[in-house]
Amino acid sequence: MARPPLTLPEPAEIRALIDGEGRLAVRVTPGARGVGLEIGSGGLKAKVREKPQDGKATAAVIALVAEALGIAPSQVELLRGATSRDKHFRVML
Template structure:
């Protein structure tokens, strides 16, 4: 039985915040109590449970974004911010 999809913003709402090149700026909170994606004041806020060790939190963010966008994690590319809370990802265009 498939797990129900968490209540994330729609893929369209996330894509609307990306620039013309598909770059999406994200503010990350690692080590949170729960995982979520929010849009607040025109910014994408992502909370992940994973601690920021050896890139694990960044991978968790990429996986969460991919799930919200309904694409494979390999299609979400991190461009900047490997060790920062402010990250920049390239997301695929709508199919």
């Protein structure tokens, strides 16, 4: 069975969620069947296949956000929420 295609919102839609100091709040669903980002009423939501062990899910979210914005993963830094589903990143555009 084929995997569903990667779903990513437009970079401009994600940039609109980044505050003046470069912070972006993301609600993460680890261990999901599909991978993607979506913009909901509560902000940006990320679904990744990786389990929340040893920071693997967080690393997957960083890679996903960077890909959606068209930047290097090194420009996305975790600020808060290493062990939480609610994470805050600093995005250096």
